[in-house]
Amino acid sequence: MLLVWLYGVMSVGAVSRSIVQISTEFEHAPLAYSLSAVAAVVYAFITYTLVRGGETARRAALVCCAAELAGVLIVGTWTLLDPAAFPDTTVWSDYGYGYIFIPVLLPVTGILWLRRARSAQTG
Numbered sequence: 001m002l003l004v005w006l007y008g009v010m011s012v013g014a015v016s017r018s019i020v021q022i023s024t025e026f027e028h029a030p031l032a033y034s035l036s037a038v039a040a041v042v043y044a045f046i047t048y049t050l051v052r053g054g055e056t057a058r059r060a061a062l063v064c065c066a067a068e069l070a071g072v073l074i075v076g077t078w079t080l081l082d083p084a085a086f087p088d089t090t091v092w093s094d095y096g097y098g099y100i101f102i103p104v105l106l107p108v109t110g111i112l113w114l115r116r117a118r119s120a121q122t123g
Contacts, residue, residue, distance in 0.1 A: 003113055006106060007047040010099070014040035014091050021088070029088035035075055039091040039103070042068050046110065062114045069107035072096060076104065 018037040026033055042064055049061035076095035079086050089098055096103030 003106075003110060004047060004050045006102070007043055007050060007110075010091075010102065010106065011040065011043040011047050013099075014043050017091070025088075029086065032086045032088045032090045032093070035071075035090040035092065039068075039071070042071070058114055058118060062111065065107040065110040065114065069104070069111070072104045072107065 014036060018033060018040050021029075021033040022037060046061050046064045046068065049057040049064065072092045072095060075090060075092040079090070079093040086093060091099060092103050095101060096105075
């Protein structure tokens, strides 16, 4: 339940942030704001699949958590190596520093929980 709640909060935060940034300042940092919108979609989809439940939803959530982790690691590294490419931060900048590193911890937790939930069902 905590995992669903955290993904829900991150969904609301990322969606709100990206809507405001894209609608008011897009020309300032289009890459950063577009990546924040991608993060918002990923968070919302994972929240939906966790709430929906079932084996297909669990698999979809697992794939999305892995993609989310890859995104956080790629964008986090990119923002450290080429800060000039990001005049403003994204949700995943510096591995989620602006969000208390929740963006890097959440997919790891999600993957572990989803794998454990699968093991409990089959075992």
